[in-house]
Amino acid sequence: MSTNRLSSSQSPDDIALVISRNWLRKALRWSAAGILLAAVAWAVVKLQSLALLFVLSFVLASLLEPPVREMESRGIPRPTAVLIVFVVILSTVGVLLAVLIPQVVHQLQLALQALEGRSADDIAAQIQRRFLSRVPLLNSPAVLERLRGLVEGMMLRLMSSALWLFSGITYLFITLFVTFFLLKDGHRMKKSLISRVPNRHFELALSLSYRIGQQVSRYIRGQMVEAIIVGLLSILALYLLKIRYYAFIGALAGLANLIPYFGPIVGALPAILMALIDYGSLQPVLGIVIAFATIQLLDNVLISPTVVSKSVGMHPVIVAAVVLIGGTLAGLPGMLLAVPATGCVKVSVEEIRRYLKFRSQLQQTKAPPIGW
Amino acid sequence: MNSFWGNIFKPRGDEHEPTLSILRKIPVFADLKPRELREFERILHRREFKKGEIVFHEGEPGVGMYIIYRGCVGVYKNRPDGGEELLAELREGEFFGEMALLDESPRSATARALEPSIILGLFQPDLFDLIERKPKLGNKILLNLAHIIGERLRRTNEELEQLRRKLTESNIVY
Numbered sequence: 001m002s003t004n005r006l007s008s009s010q011s012p013d014d015i016a017l018v019i020s021r022n023w024l025r026k027a028l029r030w031s032a033a034g035i036l037l038a039a040v041a042w043a044v045v046k047l048q049s050l051a052l053l054f055v056l057s058f059v060l061a062s063l064l065e066p067p068v069r070e071m072e073s074r075g076i077p078r079p080t081a082v083l084i085v086f087v088v089i090l091s092t093v094g095v096l097l098a099v100l101i102p103q104v105v106h107q108l109q110l111a112l113q114a115l116e117g118r119s120a121d122d123i124a125a126q127i128q129r130r131f132l133s134r135v136p137l138l139n140s141p142a143v144l145e146r147l148r149g150l151v152e153g154m155m156l157r158l159m160s161s162a163l164w165l166f167s168g169i170t171y172l173f174i175t176l177f178v179t180f181f182l183l184k185d186g187h188r189m190k191k192s193l194i195s196r197v198p199n200r201h202f203e204l205a206l207s208l209s210y211r212i213g214q215q216v217s218r219y220i221r222g223q224m225v226e227a228i229i230v231g232l233l234s235i236l237a238l239y240l241l242k243i244r245y246y247a248f249i250g251a252l253a254g255l256a257n258l259i260p261y262f263g264p265i266v267g268a269l270p271a272i273l274m275a276l277i278d279y280g281s282l283q284p285v286l287g288i289v290i291a292f293a294t295i296q297l298l299d300n301v302l303i304s305p306t307v308v309s310k311s312v313g314m315h316p317v318i319v320a321a322v323v324l325i326g327g328t329l330a331g332l333p334g335m336l337l338a339v340p341a342t343g344c345v346k347v348s349v350e351e352i353r354r355y356l357k358f359r360s361q362l363q364q365t366k367a368p369p370i371g372w
Numbered sequence: 373m374n375s376f377w378g379n380i381f382k383p384r385g386d387e388h389e390p391t392l393s394i395l396r397k398i399p400v401f402a403d404l405k406p407r408e409l410r411e412f413e414r415i416l417h418r419r420e421f422k423k424g425e426i427v428f429h430e431g432e433p434g435v436g437m438y439i440i441y442r443g444c445v446g447v448y449k450n451r452p453d454g455g456e457e458l459l460a461e462l463r464e465g466e467f468f469g470e471m472a473l474l475d476e477s478p479r480s481a482t483a484r485a486l487e488p489s490i491i492l493g494l495f496q497p498d499l500f501d502l503i504e505r506k507p508k509l510g511n512k513i514l515l516n517l518a519h520i521i522g523e524r525l526r527r528t529n530e531e532l533e534q535l536r537r538k539l540t541e542s543n544i545v546y
Contacts, residue, residue, distance in 0.1 A: 073507055195418075199419055207495070210500075
């Protein structure tokens, strides 16, 4: 009987049979992996909101893990520590929201009121009157038509974002509920999942899951801290430049900063548009461009290298490609999550490669003489 | 009451069998208080091995130690001629592989289950996590580990000294 291992005593026919069997097994394994990957991608796209809920909960749990750990190390049981952190964070966020939300809602209401009864044609015509008519090249019906389409799209997006703000409260509560249990029982959940790994790969799986978990948490925390700092700086800059709805637009710029390359431009556009509508001159626009460029410079030189893990550096072409793919697959949430998700995959692959390299190096060296 | 995730990811088998009495027999954990022992038990991984199944291979990077809960494990050393030499047979309550808890040096022997066995695994990532979350307990375990490894080093030095003496007596040393 032929086995799946090759030995010198086997005939050429047996060797050919073993090679074809091994090849078939490899092909089947790769096909199964491909089908699984496709199924996961399909499920993520189809169950977008559910997937987003779990990703958000995971991000929040990663952000809240350090204070929970700190309290646990001071002798407070984990469930109590999670509860305390939740109460403190919710109270702080509640106070902040009590100050910020009325402002954002008020500004949003003002924006919606300003738009009420006004068609996209009116706004486009106003922009043309105030700004485009001064530039001979842009003073044409075709430009006006393009502008009308752009304004119509932005108005629709503003309306839907206002609706989302209110319906999102339920979503937020479910996310917090899941986050609570992820924080409280995350360890047990991970242990249960990893217990399914066969004995042969157990040590490798455990070691890798720990390293990947650490890197991914560090990356997520860095990204969020960066977004918050950029958001606050943008709010301050827009407030100083006396741009209407500065809090809302600034917060949006902070959030958009999570999307590399495209984010800063997307974040600056609403502010530029608002300045154009209100002032109709290039001077405040120039101020906004300088402010946002300075913030980006600060981000790239100071904030990003300090808070975001350097190990997740990706080639700009890959970043642009994954952002576009994310946008095509899942819209704005897809664009927001594309880079962190790719970052997680990259970190995982790097860790696996590093471990396998280390393992092969170890196997080439001689084992130590004592202890096992 | 079982927690939410505990109900969803209910482990297979009789996981609730007492392991504390086994742990108390092991010098590394002998002086832990019952509460600390229960806390420590949570980071252990219970693995089931069939007869003849390999626990770890010689030369592979190791990340943890194993405690035999039930069954028997043989520790083998590869011989230059390709065969294996049985170094020890370990039974319930005995442990092996503790060096890997402190560094990721390669395993210096192969461990194989000689009968169907249940083995508790304590791994470096979980120990590091415990040290971060419960520094007092983590330090206690680390100190006990250091004692055991120190004791082993002392014994090895004594054996080395005896060997050197024997070699000197027989005039082989130059």
